[in-house]
Amino acid sequence: MTQPNDRFLRACRQQKVDTTPVWFMRQAGRYLTEYRAVREKAGGFLALCKTPELACEVTLQPVDILGVDAAILFSDILIPLEAMGIPISFGEGEGPKLETVRNGSDLDKLHVPDPVSQTGFVMEAIRIIRRELHDRVPLVGFAGAPFTLASYAVEGGTSRTFGEILSWMYREPESFQRLLGLMADTVILYLKAQVEAGAQAIQLFDTWAGVLSRHHYREFVLPVTSRVFSALKGLGVPMILYVNGSAQFLEEMALSGADVISVDWRVGLDEARERTHGACALQGNLDPVALYASKEVLREQARRVIALAPQAGHIFNLGHGMLPDTPRENVIALVEMVHELGKKEL
Ligand code: CP3
Numbered sequence: 332m333t334q335p336n337d338r339f340l341r342a343c344r345q346q347k348v349d350t351t352p353v354w355f356m357r358q359a360g361r362y363l364t365e366y367r368a369v370r371e372k373a374g375g376f377l378a379l380c381k382t383p384e385l386a387c388e389v390t391l392q393p394v395d396i397l398g399v400d401a402a403i404l405f406s407d408i409l410i411p412l413e414a415m416g417i418p419i420s421f422g423e424g425e426g427p428k429l430e431t432v433r434n435g436s437d438l439d440k441l442h443v444p445d446p447v448s449q450t451g452f453v454m455e456a457i458r459i460i461r462r463e464l465h466d467r468v469p470l471v472g473f474a475g476a477p478f479t480l481a482s483y484a485v486e487g488g489t490s491r492t493f494g495e496i497l498s499w500m501y502r503e504p505e506s507f508q509r510l511l512g513l514m515a516d517t518v519i520l521y522l523k524a525q526v527e528a529g530a531q532a533i534q535l536f537d538t539w540a541g542v543l544s545r546h547h548y549r550e551f552v553l554p555v556t557s558r559v560f561s562a563l564k565g566l567g568v569p570m571i572l573y574v575n576g577s578a579q580f581l582e583e584m585a586l587s588g589a590d591v592i593s594v595d596w597r598v599g600l601d602e603a604r605e606r607t608h609g610a611c612a613l614q615g616n617l618d619p620v621a622l623y624a625s626k627e628v629l630r631e632q633a634r635r636v637i638a639l640a641p642q643a644g645h646i647f648n649l650g651h652g653m654l655p656d657t658p659r660e661n662v663i664a665l666v667e668m669v670h671e672l673g674k675k676e677l
Contacts, residue, residue: 351673357652408475435506472530541576
């Protein structure tokens with residue numbers, strides 16, 4: 332019998348590993364023809380998220396095709412927003428579109444959803460994935476973090492300037508805090524249900540919090556992030572915090588209660604380590620665009636990431652999600668490179 336691959340979970344806890352574990356944000360997706368075929372069969376992206384057997388199939392694709400050390404639940408951070416009462420749609424080749432929430436009185440129309448009755452398809456997908464994985468690799472569950480979820484609800488989609496949500500913050504800080512609090516309550520219940528269904532680690536995606544100044548991150552976002560992690564700590568699974576563009580507040584991220592901080596490519600992992608005093612394991616941080624380079628350049632970039640990373644407590648990943656037309660053979664090659672370059676002397 333093969334041993335369960337626990338490199339990823341060990342690295343999250345800063346324990347020794349045989350080699351650096353690797354997985355990728357957006358490892359399931361359009362760059363895989365196999366993914367596009369299943370999405371077609373489901374009848375679209377949201378339908379795919381809501382069909383547990385098919386969500387399981389696409390979750391397992393990168394494990395089988397790439398040989399990564401962790402699976403990530405196939406779903407989307409916007410799923411709980413729909414359950415809160417915000418209609419969502421995904422047009423072909425476009426980003427998400429949401430009905431907008433713009434002020435304190437709009438908040439009264441939203442509610443904190445019961446994750447099991449309202450998003451039971453997610454928990455069902457987790458149970459099926461765990462059964463089908465046979466402990467080959469651990470399964471990561473996830474949610475959007477309060478600020479990033481709020482940004483989709485307020486902007487109505489992905490934004491270039493985040494002008495709506497930031498002006499709400501300046502204009503009405505009290506109801507802005509209420510908005511973040513509502514998101515935090517939703518995320519806590521949602522992630523608890525995922526762990527109860529079988530998720531073995533969780534990642535909080537605060538993709539857009541990097542638009543905030545250090546001052547505002549500290550004032551508004553760190554408190555709700557800490558509240559989420561302290562509510563989940565007792566579950567005993569590693570908790571990862573990802574923020575894109577986080578160089579201005581790495582120290583604050585390390586104070587959030589996360590076990591792992593996942594950083595983008597703009598700061599070296601040696602600097603991230605120094606600034607967080609080894610309090611957290613580090614995940615990252617290859618520029619996703621490096622996957623378009625030649626294998627030689629890619630290898631050099633991977634080597635550099637590993638050279639700057641801590642010996643124990645590093646999970647190799649990208650600094651942001653995989654892009655839709657990434658050359659798959661480079662992704663397959665990168666997994667091999669990381670396993671080879673990351674070998675530790677035991
Ligand atoms: O990582 C994985 O493989 C697991 C699945 C996953 C998806 N989205 C699938 C997806 C995860 C973890 C997410 C998280 C997510 N969703 C984030 C945070 C991470 C990040 O990328 O910063 C955000 C901001 C979203 C919101 C979202 N979903 C956007 C903005 C878009 C459109 C952009 C795009 O790439 O098309 C999506 C759609 C989406 N989520 C796709 C996938 C595979 C593409 C849908 C398709 O066309 O098939």
